[in-house]
Amino acid sequence: MVEFVDIALLVLLGITAFSILRQKNLFAAVMMAGIYSLLSAGLFVVMDAVDVAFTEAAVGAGISTILMLGTLALVGHSEHQPQHRPILPLFVVILTGAVLVYGTLDIPQFGDASNPAHHHVAPHYLEESEHEIGIPNVVTSVLASYRGYDTMGETTVIFAALVGVLLLLSLGPRPRRVVSNGQRISDTDSGKPVSEGGVEEAQEDTLQISPEEKTLGDTNG
Amino acid sequence: MTALGLFNYWAVIFLMMVGFYTLIARGNLVKKIIGLNIFQTSVFILYITMGKITGGTAPIFVEGGEDVIYSNPIPHVLILTAIVVGVATSAVGLSLVIRIKEAFGTIEEDEIQDESL
Numbered sequence A: 001m002v003e004f005v006d007i008a009l010l011v012l013l014g015i016t017a018f019s020i021l022r023q024k025n026l027f028a029a030v031m032m033a034g035i036y037s038l039l040s041a042g043l044f045v046v047m048d049a050v051d052v053a054f055t056e057a058a059v060g061a062g063i064s065t066i067l068m069l070g071t072l073a074l075v076g077h078s079e080h081q082p083q084h085r086p087i088l089p090l091f092v093v094i095l096t097g098a099v100l101v102y103g104t105l106d107i108p109q110f111g112d113a114s115n116p117a118h119h120h121v122a123p124h125y126l127e128e129s130e131h132e133i134g135i136p137n138v139v140t141s142v143l144a145s146y147r148g149y150d151t152m153g154e155t156t157v158i159f160a161a162l163v164g165v166l167l168l169l170s171l172g173p174r175p176r177r178v179v180s181n182g183q184r185i186s187d188t189d190s191g192k193p194v195s196e197g198g199v200e201e202a203q204e205d206t207l208q209i210s211p212e213e214k215t216l217g218d219t220n221g
Numbered sequence B: 001m002t003a004l005g006l007f008n009y010w011a012v013i014f015l016m017m018v019g020f021y022t023l024i025a026r027g028n029l030v031k032k033i034i035g036l037n038i039f040q041t042s043v044f045i046l047y048i049t050m051g052k053i054t055g056g057t058a059p060i061f062v063e064g065g066e067d068v069i070y071s072n073p074i075p076h077v078l079i080l081t082a083i084v085v086g087v088a089t090s091a092v093g094l095s096l097v098i099r100i101k102e103a104f105g106t107i108e109e110d111e112i113q114d115e116s117l
Helices: A002-022 A026-046 A050-075 A087-104 A122-132 A138-146 A148-171 A199-206 A211-220 B007-025 B029-051 B073-104 B109-116
Strands: none
Touching (some): A002 A026, A026 A050, A050 B073, A087 B007, A122 A138, A122 B073, A138 A148, A138 B073, A148 B073, B029 B073
């Protein structure tokens, strides 16, 4: 029964992934990506990884989809037909796939309890964590205690990503300035950003805005 | 479950390659990020597959279960971290896409290339 569910979910995942690839409407593709995440969450439950399944369902299928939909609202949702022939990418993909399949040939069989992955530190966690940490869920005790620094590093990564997103989105297109004769025309007197200048000129220029000017530009725009 | 043998790994490789192809062959930047997500999720499935033990159960202690087999918790922990980091990565990627749209007016790779010439 477990084998059947496993195979069925993997086949459904394959079909979903393939239809995302074929889909020209980005809105539909994002929805299919949500379905893909949810199916993989189901597969994680079948493979005993219940904590991972929660996270994948909440973060992968929920937050990712919302982020993508928000992006689509800003950038539009139709994809153009690619102009170049897909022969080179197809060749690269088939070659990589073949090498990976070759690599699986001497990998330990699925579900075998004697696999090397189960013989290093995992038995210690499974035997001792109840006495050492006192939490019945082993994943929680490893995540929060044995590998606590790892989780702290993860938090740092999320913080860095947050700062990156805020910087990228808050710079915005607002204070566009035109450079003429090497001198920058300030727009602070008029109270409105000068936006006639081409995008190319404005781009290099936004990078040179000093902090005070940027604050002014933000309050104006 | 040993009847499955290597099937899981091959299915993961198929998903990985579909994601990889979407990433390198499609010109639309949002589509590329969706491809990256497919690739990421297939890596998660690969790790969780490695942690599974036939006849095992989720690594949460049950009362009086001395002879219960638990699946390996370490891949689960690693992938929990990876899922969250993956979402952070796609958030940064998507905000880059929004900036590119503002600067070039398009998110198609070939049009961006034409415009920046």
